[in-house]
Amino acid sequence: PSAGLLAGRRVIVTSGPTHEPIDPVRYIANRSSGKQGHAIAKAALAAGASVTLVTGPVNLPDPPGASCIHVETAREMYRAVEAALPADIFVGAAAVADWRAEESAPEKIKKDPDQRPALTLVENPDILAAVARRGGGRPALVVGFAAETENLIDNAKAKLARKGCDMIIANSVRSEAGTFGGERNKVAVVTAAGVDPWPELTKGEIGERLIVALSKLLPGAAT
Ligand code: C5P
Numbered sequence: 001p002s003a004g005l006l007a008g009r010r011v012i013v014t015s016g017p018t019h020e021p022i023d024p025v026r027y028i029a030n031r032s033s034g035k036q037g038h039a040i041a042k043a044a045l046a047a048g049a050s051v052t053l054v055t056g057p058v059n060l061p062d063p064p065g066a067s068c069i070h071v072e073t074a075r076e077m078y079r080a081v082e083a084a085l086p087a088d089i090f091v092g093a094a095a096v097a098d099w100r101a102e103e104s105a106p107e108k109i110k111k112d113p114d115q116r117p118a119l120t121l122v123e124n125p126d127i128l129a130a131v132a133r134r135g136g137g138r139p140a141l142v143v144g145f146a147a148e149t150e151n152l153i154d155n156a157k158a159k160l161a162r163k164g165c166d167m168i169i170a171n172s173v174r175s176e177a178g179t180f181g182g183e184r185n186k187v188a189v190v191t192a193a194g195v196d197p198w199p200e201l202t203k204g205e206i207g208e209r210l211i212v213a214l215s216k217l218l219p220g221a222a223t
Contacts (some may be wrong), residue, residue, distance in 0.1 A: 002208055005215040006049035012086040012139070013041040014094035014127065016056035018074045022119065023105035032096035034058030036185060036203045037093030041066050043207035044089070048214065049142075050083040058092055074100065074124035081127055089214055090139040092128035092165075095147070100124055132164035140219050143167045143210075146190075156190040166217070167191045169210070189213065 015037025034055060041053040042063045051066040054077055064144040068082045074096045081090070099121035111118050130143040142165040146156040149172070156170035158189040168190040186200040189210075198209065215221055 002047040002212055002215070004048045006044055006047035006089075009049045009089065009218070010052075010204065011041075011044040011049040011089045011091070012052045012054065012081060012084050012087045013037055013091045014054045014077060014081065014096070015041065015043065015110070016058040016060075017095045018077055018097045018124075019072045020058045020074065020097045020100035020124070021072075021104040022101050023107065023109045025108050028097055028100065030097055032056070032058075032095035034060050034069060035183070036206065039089070039203040039207035040091050040092060040093055040210060041056060041207075042204070043211040046208070047211045049089075053085070054080045054084065054094070066163065067126065073097075074127070078125045078127045078130065085134075085139070086137045087139045089141045089143070090128075090131045091143045092131070093145055094127070096127060098124055098125060126163070128165060129163045132166075141166050141214055142215055143214070144171065146170045147173045149173055153190065153195055156188070157195075158217075160190055160192070167214075169206075 016034035017029045017032040019029050021027050038060050041051050044051045045063060045065045054068045054069045056071060060071050071077045071080050102120040103169040115167045117193055144163055144165045146159045146168050148155045152170050152172050156168045160168045170190055171185055171187045183202055185203050185206055187198050189196040
């Protein structure tokens, strides 16, 4: 049903977690399987788009036909996204670590009961906000995710404004929702026009439905 909807369009999707090294064997990360981001990239490909998928470490195959860039850290992800621009649509589905260790130790930190290691964290670049606030070359549609454990819709509305993006896909990650690593997801789509709760669907179905919704919002789309 979505065939050709994004023909001639360029789409960039981020997916998966980022890994921020503490030393050569340890890292800080968020939980993320990459399933939702990869499903969105596949749906965009099925709709005829030219797709760049910038992915952190995941156990998923590269979607055939996408240009896949594999990264570890938020800063690498940011550079890869910048290099992949311009695009018509940017979807930030990655669970980017908000913080990284200020310094990553060159050798494995040894266990020493008298000296507990202290981590100084510094903020990572906010890729979604940076793309949404670009002066020149901003994608027509910038989409982010809000994974929250409480006050989902209020948080998503605040995030829409704070990040400057056009759409936030809000999903509850309370443990009973089974979102992490699961095949299904229940989301609400938050735009300036309002809140649209979707039924529980597979992550593949959410990808397809999102691509159809975005194709209608693109400037020049038939209404
Ligand atoms: O602020 P928060 O992390 O909750 O926002 C989530 C959204 O922002 C997701 O779309 C995520 O991909 C994006 N994000 C980002 N870079 C960051 C943090 C979050 O692109 N450093």
